[in-house]
Amino acid sequence: MVAQNIFFGIIAAAMVLSAIRVVTTKNVVHAALYLVLVLAGVAAQFILVGAEFTGVTQVLVYIGAVIVLFLFGIMLTRARIGQEMDVDNERRWIAGLTAVLLFAVMTFALVDAFEDTDIEVNAALAPQTTQAVSDSIFRDYLIPFEAVSFLLLAALIGAIVVARRE
C-alpha cells in the first residue's frame, strides 16, 4: 500500500507538471510531447488501480494514434516548428482565475464528500478484470458499444469529407 502511494505521488507530480507545460509552453510541438507524458501518466494510474486493459488501450489509442494525429495537424497547419509563437490570448488572467476557482470548488466538494474513503485494489484479482470488462461490454453495454462503433465510423468518414480538397 505504501509503495503504491509513493508511485502514485511520483506519477501524479510528473503528470501535473507536464499538464501545466502543455497549457503554458509557446511551442506547439513541445505541447504535443508534454501531452504524451500526461497520457502515459494516466495509463500508469490505470494500471495502479488494477485497470490494466484500460491502461493498455490508453497507450495504444492516445499515444499511438491521437498524438500522431496532433503532430500531423501541426505539420499540415505549417506551425513554425522549433519557434516560439504568440499562442495565448489576452484573457489568460481571467482564464487562470476561472481554473483556480473551479479547482477550489471541486476539491472542497470532493474532500467534503469522500474524506478518507479507501480504494481496495486486490492484486490477485487483476488477471480477471479484463475478462470482467469484456463480459460487461458484450452483455450489459452491447447497444452502447454498437452506438460508439457507429459514432466512430461516422466521425471518421465526416473528418475525411470535411478535410478533402474539392
Place this chain on the structure above:
Amino acid sequence: MWLNQFLVLGAVLFCIGVYGVLARRNGVMVLMSIELILNAVNINLVAFGAFHQTPAGQVFALFVIAVAAAEVGVGLALVLLIYRNRSSIDLESVDLLKG
C-alpha cells in the same frame, strides 16, 4: 490508497485543461487541452470503478476514449479547413458570426 487522491488529481487535470481551452488562441492547442479534460474524466471513472469493484467504470472510460478519438479526428479536420480558408489557425480571427 484513498479514493480522493485520484479524484483530486482528476480535478487538477480538469482545471488545467479548462485554463488551456480558455487561454489558448491556437486551434490545435485548444484540442490538446480538451484531451486533458477528457483524461481527467477517465481517471475519475476508473477510480470509481475500482472503488465500487465493478467493471462499469472501465467500460465507460473505454467509451470516452473512443469518443475522444472521434472528436480529435473531426476537430483536426475542422482546424485544417480553417487553416485552408484563412491561412491561420488563430481562433481570435474566426469571428465571422460576431455581431
